[in-house]
Amino acid sequence: MTAATSAYAAPSAIRFADDAAAPGSAPAVLGRAAPRLSWQLPPLPGGAPTAHRLRLTHADGRTETRTTASPEQVRAPWPFALLPSRARGTVEVAVQADGRWTPWSDPAPFETTLLHAGDWRARFVSPRTLGAPHGPAPLIGRSFELPAEATRARLHLTSLGIHIARLNGHRVTDEELAPGWTSYRHRLRFRSHDVTAALRPGTNELTALLGNGWYRGKLGGAGERAVYGDRLALLAQLEVECADGSTHVIATDGTWHAHDTGVLADDLYDGQTTDLRRPRGGPGPVDVLDIPPGRLFPADTPPVRPVAHHPAAPPTRTPARALLYDFGANVVGRVRLDVRGEAGREVTVRHAEVLEDGELSTRPLRGAAATDRYILAGGGTETLDSPLTFHGFRYATVEGVAPEDILRAEAVVLSSDLRPTGTFDCSHPGVRTLHENVGRSMRGNFLDIPTDCPQRDERLGWTGDIQIFAPTAAFLADCDAFLASWLRDLAAEQHPDGTVPFAVPDVHRNILPAAAAWGDAVTVVPWTLYERFGDRDTLAELYPAMRRWVDHLDRAAGEDHVWAGRFQFGDWLDPAAPPDEPGAARTDKDLVATAHFARSARILADTARLLGHHEDAARYARLAADVRTAFAETFATPAGRLLSDTPTAYAMALVWDLLPSPRQRATAGDRLADLVRANGFRMATGFVGTPLITDALTEAGHAHLAYRLLLEESCPSWLYPVTMGATTMWERWDSMLPDGSVNPGQMTSFNHYALGAVADWLHRRVAGLAPAAPGYREIDVCPVPGPGLAWARAALDTPYGRAAAGWRVTGDRLVVEVTVPPGAHATVRLPGAAATGGERVGPGEHRFEVPWASGDGRRPASIREAVDDAALWTALGEVLVKEGAVPDLAATFPLAARGFDLPPERLAEVVLPRARRDRVDRLQEALDAVLAGE
Known part of the structure; x- marks a missing residue:
């Protein structure tokens, strides 16, 4: 095959599904011996792809080529021999269509990291006499000699606690809070860095500042410390190749030293205290810890990095005369100041998400101090920064320095550096702001793990929150690797009886009850990754954990298949629940639990069928049918009314198809509509019902009521926080009351993405861009225009390329525009069109137009x-x-x-x-x- 014989353009450069580098970085850093490969096709007017050819070029120039008779272009398997540790090379792809081959794609460079425990010569080292839990943060380091210029150098690095590494005084990477938070007892992430440019011939020094982080700092509302251990430690292995042909390995061992620093205290909840006058202390000994490398794993998700910088507005004064900065939006990160002042002056920075009566509202922080302190060294401009902590905030007060001596104030915004993929826009400014707030909350809470909130003494990976939000997240960003990594922690933390912890990593180690909607993350999130990214591998990896969960539910429910009489969170944060009883919902908890049991059993049956586990598929399909029958017999009348006459109950029954007869479904849909009307189109659902209610109304033929819910502005509603100036999603519908006071409950957050799950409906049904086959290989374009919007559109960088769908009302016509990427197809179903099956279209731009009337002008009959x-x-x-x-x-x-x-x-x-x-x-x-x- 040569490029000259092809009339096609080349495919895109290959993407590695296992690349843990930041978006856009090269080469890809791989932690697998057989990476999964994806590429996007050029336009292929001659026909669909029938085969692909991969060319591997090794670092020594050798090439290998493999041809596969498959049109697969998403997560294609590695056809070559397994890669060893430290391998380097490039991979290219060409695609055949209509008997012709495309040119080769641009080469995609890669390198593998340390793939085996035996690759490690380094040992964990911990300060022997320094680094006490309440003492200064320790620095561990050593000097070493290089005989010549470095031509290639890789630093493999992790720690117990968080670390900031420097070579010759320069930060190794802009990664923050490394190595992140995993299930440390089972899995400890390391990352590999190219440090060639930081080295020099002669004397060099490698150091790492260690902070308490999640490993030894406070975790959970009880303020428990050292959940994982009481000693901070460093593991570092620097591998250097020099121009003179020599190689060198500098690895942590007993020859390294520990030093005190000017970081007097650090904690993720409470903040950091730094004495800028204090130099590095003298060397102290380290202990080599007996920690085998078996739980180490190569980074499998992009790092946390600064993703934005928000300058503060000019400062004002609070009623108490404190200097107040507003950073314009509720963000996650820290405040960075440039100040000047005399030596010994203490500067204090306090953080909060909202104001009450003009002062910082700190009650929602509960036990988190969220305060950074600095003692100035004097003598000129000093930068005040606290990289061993993070806060959730929009506002900060600064004490101890005059306004004219603050030369710069900015918020350093932190997040896992995920590639943005999806956009949504519409004619309604409030809905546009709502969608922006959803994205901002995701960015703030996707900080190494999917957390519930970023500001108080919690910040945990609650399983219920991400189970609800995963479809929205999968549209907004390329979060497949991020969530797959978290799912590996979930599987590692799962109890032997199949119980899934409420939060992962599990800090509630002595709490064993299973909870519907929370534990169901083990089935729902892997299935979502399969639907949205075509990630069959994670589904297969999590299959044993999915099965253990459903088997646990089967035992808990017993012969009647009704999961009842056990602890449940239920429809958490029903707006009718009292402030201090967030679980006191109107919907029966046994109904909620049994509905989720049916859903997880069905997902497991579908997964087993997909993976070829035919006996399991048959067994779990029968179980799902039995639970569905039990649900209908126990909680529904033959006519379709439910025991819990609530929107959440009807929404679950409709969206998850839990009512057998058409009569029951019709009754349930109409009853849901009347409940929504009777409540004045304000929300009456909590965590469980909120992601489902607009879909339930739409499927039941009441999309106009779903729009009324969406556009309502009184409390509780999606747009009420927008009218109150919110820049992120709130935990409660009424986190702030109409008078500007904060909800009196002890659990109140202003940055909590769960209720933003409505964005998935905006993407799929309002704009009309929905997956119909894994990874959007088939797209369902079925927009549902409604009152209050004149146009809406969504676009998504799918694994196959850019897809888009949108509509606008122009006079008495509805215009729908669709973009389908190469390698994919779409079925377009237009409102009011005669052909109910829709029209299937291939790659390219498509435009459709149908008659449209916003109303019939008829006098209401009822x-x-x-x-x-x-x-x-x-x-x-x-x-x-x-x-x-x-x-x-x-x-x-x-x-x-x-x-x-x-x-x-x-x-x-x-x-x-x-x-x-x-x-x-x-x-x-x-x-x-x-x-x-x-």
Whole structure:
């Protein structure tokens, strides 16, 4: 094959699914001997791909070529021999279509890191007399000689605690909070760095500052310390090749030294205290710890890095006269200041997400001090930075220095450095802000693990939160490797009986109960990665853990297949729950648990079928059917009403297909719609129901009500925080009350992505861009326009390339535009189109147009129809308020629900109490004038 024989362009350069480097870095750093390969196709007008050819070029110039008769281009298997540690090379791909080959892609460089425990010569070393839990942060290092210029050098590095490594005084990497947080008892991440440019002939010095981090600092609301151990330690192996042909390995051992530093205290919750006057202390001995390298694993997810810098607005003063900085948005990271002042002056920086009465609101921090302190060295401008901690904040007060002596104030924003992939936009500015807030909350809480919140004494990898949010996350960023790594920790932490911890890594070691929606992360998240990224490998890797979980549920439910009588979180943070009882939801917890049991059993059956476990597939399919039947018999009437007459109950039953008969499903959909109307289109769902309710309404034929929910601005609603100036998603619908005070509950966060799971519906149903086959190889374009939006669009960098879908209403026409990447197809189903099956289209740009009418102009035949017309009902409500029948518009909805089926000409008698029926005629006359359009 030669490029001259091809009429096609070349595929994109290969992406390695196992690349743990930051986005855009080269070469790829691989921790697998058989990496998975993906590429994107050029336009292939001659037909679909039928084969691909891979060319491996080794570091010594040798080449190998393998041809595979497969159109696969996402996570294609490695066809060559297993790679050894420290291998280097490039890989190229060419694709065949219609008998012709494309040119070779650009070569994708890679190198493998240390793949085997036997590759390590380094040992963990820990300060012998320094580095006490409440003492200064220790520095571990040593000097070494190089006889000539370094031509290649790799530093393999990890620690117990977090580390900042320097070579010859320069930071090795801009990675933060390394090595991150994993299930340290089972898995400890190391990362490999190219440090060639930092070395020089002669004397060099390698050091690492160690902080408490997650390993030894506070973890959890109880303030427990040293959950994993009480000694910080470093493991470093520097491998150097020099121009004179010599090689050198500088590895941590008993010859290294420890030193005190000016970091007097450091903690992720409480902050960092630094004395800038204090030089490095004299050398002290280290102990070599007896820690085998078996739990070490190569980095399998991109690092935490600074991803943005937010300058502060000019400072103001709080009522107490503290100097206050506003960074414009609720972010995660730390404040960096450039200041000047005399030696010995102490500067204090305190952080908070929101203000109350003009002061920092610190009560939501609970036990987290979130305070950084600095003692100035004096003598000029000094940069104040605390890289051994992080905070969640929008506001910060600075004490101890005059405003004119602060030369710069900025927020250093931290996040796992994930490649952004998806965008959404629409005509409604509030919804646009809502979507931005979802993305900002994801960025702040995807900090090495998917956390619940970044500011208080918690910041844990709660399984329930990510189970809910994973589909949204998979659209917004390339988080496949990030979540796959976290799932490996989940599998490692799973209890022998199949119980999944509430949070991963597991800091609740003595809490054993299983909980629906939380434990179901073990089935839902791997399946989401398969659906959205085509990640079959993680599904196969997690399959044993998925099976253990469902088997546990099967035992817990017993012969009647109803999971009942056990601890459950339930529909957590139902807005009707009291502030200090977040689990006191209206939906029956046994109903919630059994619904999740059915869902996980079905996912497991589908997974077993996909992976070729045919006996398991049959067994779990029967189990899923039995649980579905038990759910319907236990919690539903034959007509379709549910024991828990709540939106969450109906949403689960509809979206997860838990009601066998069409009659039941129709009744459930209509009842859900009436509950939404009766509540005035305000939210009545917690963690469990919120991700499902808009889909349930849409599938039941009530998409217009889903839009009413989306666009409602009173509390509780998605847009209420937007009206209150929120820049991130809140943990509670009412984290801040309308008067500006913070919710009185002891659990309140202003950066909590779970309720932002509605963004998945915005992508799939509002814009109409949904996966129909793994990795978006098949795309379902079925936009559902609704009242309040004139246009919406979404775009996604899928594994196959850029896909997009969007619509706009132009007069009496609906225009839909679709982009399909090479290698993929889409089925386009248009609202009101006669062909219900849709039209299947191939790669390229497509435009469709159908007639569109925003309303039929018909007078409502029932009070229910009047409620559905937002403008009409507002006008009717204004009459009811003016006439004194109701105190406000919100009060009209539950009253109207008493007569939804009645004609609007009887609205007055429905609303007025019997004692005031003498006013019915006069009130109805005023209402009739509105109905007549007068």
